[in-house]
Amino acid sequence: MVVLLKKDPNKQQLEGLISWLQSKNIEVHPTVGQTRTILGLIGDTSVIDIDLIRALDIVEDVKRIQEPYKNANRKFHPDDTIIDVSGVKIGGGNFAVIAGPCSVESEEQICSVAESVKASGANLLRGGAFKPRTSPYSFQGMRADGIRLLLEAREKTGLPIVTEIMDAEQLPLFEDVDVIQVGARNMQNFELLKKLGKLDKPVLLKRGFSSTLEELLMSAEYIMAGGNSKVILCERGIRTFETATRNTLDLSAIPVLKELTHLPVVVDPSHATGIARLVAPMSLAATAAGADGLIIEVHNDPTRALCDGPQSLTPEAFDSLAKQIRHMQAALA
Ligand code: PEP
Ligand code: MN
Numbered sequence: 001m002v003v004l005l006k007k008d009p010n011k012q013q014l015e016g017l018i019s020w021l022q023s024k025n026i027e028v029h030p031t032v033g034q035t036r037t038i039l040g041l042i043g044d045t046s047v048i049d050i051d052l053i054r055a056l057d058i059v060e061d062v063k064r065i066q067e068p069y070k071n072a073n074r075k076f077h078p079d080d081t082i083i084d085v086s087g088v089k090i091g092g093g094n095f096a097v098i099a100g101p102c103s104v105e106s107e108e109q110i111c112s113v114a115e116s117v118k119a120s121g122a123n124l125l126r127g128g129a130f131k132p133r134t135s136p137y138s139f140q141g142m143r144a145d146g147i148r149l150l151l152e153a154r155e156k157t158g159l160p161i162v163t164e165i166m167d168a169e170q171l172p173l174f175e176d177v178d179v180i181q182v183g184a185r186n187m188q189n190f191e192l193l194k195k196l197g198k199l200d201k202p203v204l205l206k207r208g209f210s211s212t213l214e215e216l217l218m219s220a221e222y223i224m225a226g227g228n229s230k231v232i233l234c235e236r237g238i239r240t241f242e243t244a245t246r247n248t249l250d251l252s253a254i255p256v257l258k259e260l261t262h263l264p265v266v267v268d269p270s271h272a273t274g275i276a277r278l279v280a281p282m283s284l285a286a287t288a289a290g291a292d293g294l295i296i297e298v299h300n301d302p303t304r305a306l307c308d309g310p311q312s313l314t315p316e317a318f319d320s321l322a323k324q325i326r327h328m329q330a331a332l333a
Contacts, residue, residue, distance in 0.1 A: 009058035071224035091264030197226020237272030246274025
């Protein structure tokens with residue numbers, strides 16, 4: 001970290017700043033220029049609140065040289081992390097397709113979608129049991145029954161399951177779930193992230209719709225700092241001024257994240273676009289851009305879906321997309 005001081009800083013305040021930094025085990029190296037002094041800080045500056053320093057009267061500007069996340073940082077872990085989800089690997093060249101309905105609606109629905117996506121080559125089954133809906137009057141999910149039905153679908157198909165948690169008090173219900181999803185709305189629910197950090201279970205962490213990539217990585221850091229390094233990042237579109245799609249898929253997030261972190265990156269083209277016919281082109285684009293996997297909504301009868309029907313693929317459309325994804329992968333190999 002580098003601190004640029006204002007001209008002629010108050011000596012007492014400067015000494016106060018230096019001794020405060022030293023008390024945090026930071027070495028301070030002043031460089032006195034003709035008009036300005038710069039302090040070079042060496043040590044674990046992740047413990048320093050950059051805004052606190054910036055707010056000081058004697059400080060002109062502060063710059064971080066190193067990223068504030070350590071566990072998620074590729075600099076300290078150059079090799080790709082490969083996450084093993086009950087036998088299915090994600091990352092480091094292992095591409096995973098996660099497919100299934102937005103919400104679990106019935107035994108018949110989840111089991112039939114599970115069978116069909118499996119036959120098309122999906123590696124994991126998704127399905128929401130706890131649904132974060134904008135309106136409290138919309139379908140809120142089947143909750144505990146939904147998780148029970150997902151486990152039943154796993155039993156029938158062998159597909160590991162991914163489902164969203166909304167509150168730490170639901171954790172006991174997630175004991176047998178293979179991947180816990182943290183949705184966009186909870187990306188910065190730090191207390192929840194800390195609790196997930198105590199588990200030995202993969203977490204699919206979705207990007208908040210107004211979060212920067214650094215904020216996404218800091219949320220991953222919350223989980224990893226607790227000891228759980230099994231974090232899968234998910235780009236699911238962000239809010240922009242564009243209204244033609246539900247969100248705007250930030251495709252550049254894929255190569256940027258792959259540079260910054262060793263964690264696997266999957267893409268959700270369903271929530272990113274909100275429109276079923278855009279899911280295939282965006283899935284192929286994400287695959288070409290280097291994603292480690294995709295999470296795609298598939299419903300047996302999208303027009304009657306209780307949630308997110310307009311963006312859900314039919315099993316037939318998913319089958320044809322799965323083939324195209326394999327062709328894209330072959331073309332890239
Ligand atoms: C979901 O995956 O069903 C979901 C609600 O996604 P997001 O958190 O990305 O909106
Ligand atoms: Mn959905």
